[in-house]
Amino acid sequence: xxxxxxxxxxxxxxxQITRTIxxxxxxxxxxxxxPVSEKYPCFSHVMVPRYNYExxxxxxxxxxxxxxxxxxxxxxxxxxxxKVNRMLRASLNLQTYFEPVHGDPHVxxxxxxxxxxMYLNNVTGGxxxxxxxxxxxxxxxxxxxxxxxxxxxxxxxxxNKVGNIVVFPGENFHAAGHCRKPSxxxxxxIFTFD
Numbered sequence: 001x002x003x004x005x006x007x008x009x010x011x012x013x014x015x016q017i018t019r020t021i022x023x024x025x026x027x028x029x030x031x032x033x034x035p036v037s038e039k040y041p042c043f044s045h046v047m048v049p050r051y052n053y054e055x056x057x058x059x060x061x062x063x064x065x066x067x068x069x070x071x072x073x074x075x076x077x078x079x080x081x082x083k084v085n086r087m088l089r090a091s092l093n094l095q096t097y098f099e100p101v102h103g104d105p106h107v108x109x110x111x112x113x114x115x116x117x118m119y120l121n122n123v124t125g126g127x128x129x130x131x132x133x134x135x136x137x138x139x140x141x142x143x144x145x146x147x148x149x150x151x152x153x154x155x156x157x158x159x160n161k162v163g164n165i166v167v168f169p170g171e172n173f174h175a176a177g178h179c180r181k182p183s184x185x186x187x188x189x190i191f192t193f194d
Contacts, residue, residue, distance in 0.1 A: 022121045030046075045094075047069065048090040072165070093187070095187075097179045102177045105129075108192045116190070116192070117165070122162045129156075130157075132155045134172055
């Protein structure tokens, strides 16, 4: 799939993330009961919450660590000639072990956008699965009603490699791969943008 752009963050940035977030006992994580559905809750640290995208009202930075990750994101986009009109949301997610290989297929927004994922730690499994099925308005369970669309045809598996950054089209359903060992956790930064 040629709409997927991959790269790496610097070792200095990754070392700082490992020290201050991944291996920190002081970094604040917040329980998220329903990231897509209630089947797979996670912990989250919202850097830029969702806001009114029609009017652009309510945009705000919710966490000072946003500026560090924004710099990484902007440098990656500049290097890869990716145009960014506006930031839609930004979050750090910490996911624990679940038996299925991946969670619920979903889209992050019901309009054209792109997703950027930064993989922040080593984990067994934890890939991102991008499906052939794409979002269509009024498709039951595809966005916003708390259910997940039953996408079945995996287009590509983006492996979780610590320090990797990937951008892919937001209209394709995607799902977070689960850790394959109960003692592991998958930590990512997610940015959505148009």
